[in-house]
Amino acid sequence: MPQTTIYVAPRTHERTPRPAVATQELARLFGRSAALAGISLRIGRGATIALLGPNGAGKTTLLRILATALRPSFGTAAVDGFDVTRDAGDVRRRIAFLSHDSGLYDDLTAAENLRFAATLRGLAEAEAAVATALATVGLTADAPRRVRGFSAGMRHRLALGRMLLGTPSLVLLDEPHATLDADGMALVDGLIEAWKAAGVTVLVASHQADRVIRLADGWARLDGGLLLEVGGTGISVGTPVVVGVAAPVAEA
Amino acid sequence: MSALRADASAALAIARKDAIAELRGRQIAGSTLFFATLVLLLFGFALGPDSRRLAEAAPGLLWLAIVFGSLLIVARLHQLEAEDGALEELARYPIERHAIYLGKLLAGLAAVLVLGGVLLPVVAILYGIDLAAAWPALLATLVLGAIGLAAVGTFYAGVTVRMQAREVMLPLLMLPVVAPLLLATVKATSAALTANALGDLGAWLQLLIVFDVVMAVAGAATYGHLLEE
Numbered sequence: 418m419p420q421t422t423i424y425v426a427p428r429t430h431e432r433t434p435r436p437a438v439a440t441q442e443l444a445r446l447f448g449r450s451a452a453l454a455g456i457s458l459r460i461g462r463g464a465t466i467a468l469l470g471p472n473g474a475g476k477t478t479l480l481r482i483l484a485t486a487l488r489p490s491f492g493t494a495a496v497d498g499f500d501v502t503r504d505a506g507d508v509r510r511r512i513a514f515l516s517h518d519s520g521l522y523d524d525l526t527a528a529e530n531l532r533f534a535a536t537l538r539g540l541a542e543a544e545a546a547v548a549t550a551l552a553t554v555g556l557t558a559d560a561p562r563r564v565r566g567f568s569a570g571m572r573h574r575l576a577l578g579r580m581l582l583g584t585p586s587l588v589l590l591d592e593p594h595a596t597l598d599a600d601g602m603a604l605v606d607g608l609i610e611a612w613k614a615a616g617v618t619v620l621v622a623s624h625q626a627d628r629v630i631r632l633a634d635g636w637a638r639l640d641g642g643l644l645l646e647v648g649g650t651g652i653s654v655g656t657p658v659v660v661g662v663a664a665p666v667a668e669a
Numbered sequence: 670m671s672a673l674r675a676d677a678s679a680a681l682a683i684a685r686k687d688a689i690a691e692l693r694g695r696q697i698a699g700s701t702l703f704f705a706t707l708v709l710l711l712f713g714f715a716l717g718p719d720s721r722r723l724a725e726a727a728p729g730l731l732w733l734a735i736v737f738g739s740l741l742i743v744a745r746l747h748q749l750e751a752e753d754g755a756l757e758e759l760a761r762y763p764i765e766r767h768a769i770y771l772g773k774l775l776a777g778l779a780a781v782l783v784l785g786g787v788l789l790p791v792v793a794i795l796y797g798i799d800l801a802a803a804w805p806a807l808l809a810t811l812v813l814g815a816i817g818l819a820a821v822g823t824f825y826a827g828v829t830v831r832m833q834a835r836e837v838m839l840p841l842l843m844l845p846v847v848a849p850l851l852l853a854t855v856k857a858t859s860a861a862l863t864a865n866a867l868g869d870l871g872a873w874l875q876l877l878i879v880f881d882v883v884m885a886v887a888g889a890a891t892y893g894h895l896l897e898e
Contacts, residue, residue: 485897486757486897506765509761509762518753518754518755520758522690523753536678537679538762
């Protein structure tokens with residue numbers, strides 16, 4: 418794979434003291450099981466944070482709530498001070514999300530998929546942005562090909578390219594190294610570095626702990642829907658809401 | 670860009686994307702046209718060779734075939750979105766929810782109009798009806814009927830797209846709601862084919878306009894809730 422120059426638009430949203438991400442007792446239930454069981458954390462602007470934990474830890478659920486794809490069952494979550502439920506439109510303008518599913522249309526070409534995304538993001542220079550995104554993810558030669566014939570890795574690259582359309586202030590990456598070869602993984606690492614340099618906040622959920630911790634300023638470990646610990650810089654545990662404290666009962 | 674222009678641009682982009690996907694994939698046209706034509710043929714066999722009886726039943730059979738065909742159209746248009754998380758991706762764009770509904774409605778409308786445009790001459794040939802004199806009224810009925818079917822179908826396809834039993838649930842939910850539309854389109858088509866029934870035609874077309882407006886506004890206002898989990 419030829420080396421490509423990675424260009425990421427610098428953060429253009431207003432600089433305010435509000436944290437990039439703030440959650441308070443955030444919980445999400447699926448039926449009777451809690452995918453997230455009351456998480457309170459704050460992530461500073463421009464920080465790159467690794468979300469670690471085994472399958473079912475709640476990493477994807479947290480990212481999907483921040484991306485407005487899932488509603489919280491309890492608690493709150495905010496991006497740049499905008500509530501993910503009440504101000505979903507403002508949140509959507511600020512995020513770019515790479516999920517497990519590519520969200521691509523098989524009967525459209527690679528370029529058409531990105532043009533569609535650029536139109537819905539309201540980009541003025543859509544053609545130039547699409548060409549730059551395709552070049553960045555190494556798919557310029559495949560631009561006129563229908564996505565139906567793409568391998569899983571190529572679809573993943575194209576989904577990464579779609580994230581480069583627009584100027585997000587928060588990038589959410591769910592297993593970004595999955596299905597990629599060594600060049601593709603290096604591309605993801607390069608993109609994370611570029612977002613970091615551009616002042617964009619990045620949350621990356623990954624099973625490749627060593628790889629993402631090297632890139633990250635801080636990390637959070639989740640398991641069973643609970644936030645077990647945080648470390649590094651740029652992330653802190655929010656103050657949990659104390660509903661009541663039972664006083665010890667003295668033995669007579 | 671004004672909010673209205675942004676909504677229109679997003680809706681047209683969604684409809685255009687569906688049209689391109691359909692023109693290349695032919696996932697809707699083949700099956701729907703074959704199914705609807707088969708329905709007309711089978712009804713024709715069931716009614717027998719009596720040409721007068723066939724001509725009387727033609728408006729009802731035409732619109733039943735269009736309604737059945739539109740079920741397949743709206744279901745398939747939403748299934749395209751459900752594949753590989755495209756619907757969730759679509760819902761995450763910073764666009765108004767009613768623009769997504771309008772885009773899917775426009776795509777459905779175009780497909781139902783094509784279906785109706787193909788079935789009208791098929792009905793004329795199979796059931797021995799002369800459409801030449803009635804075509805302006807038939808065209809108006811077809812357009813208004815197609816808008817109503819696309820408006821209701823888009824909404825209920827959104828309701829059922831994440832259900833396991835969506836193939837069963839979509840007709841169960843949609844058919845009772847389109848019953849007034851079916852009645853109005855059949856009566857309007859009958860009136861159009863009967864030269865001395867112009868008064869009736871106007872009344873049925875007015876009813877279709879009211880149905881279309883109410884369903885489209887209700888769909889646009891509520892469709893956004895269907896996109897969230």
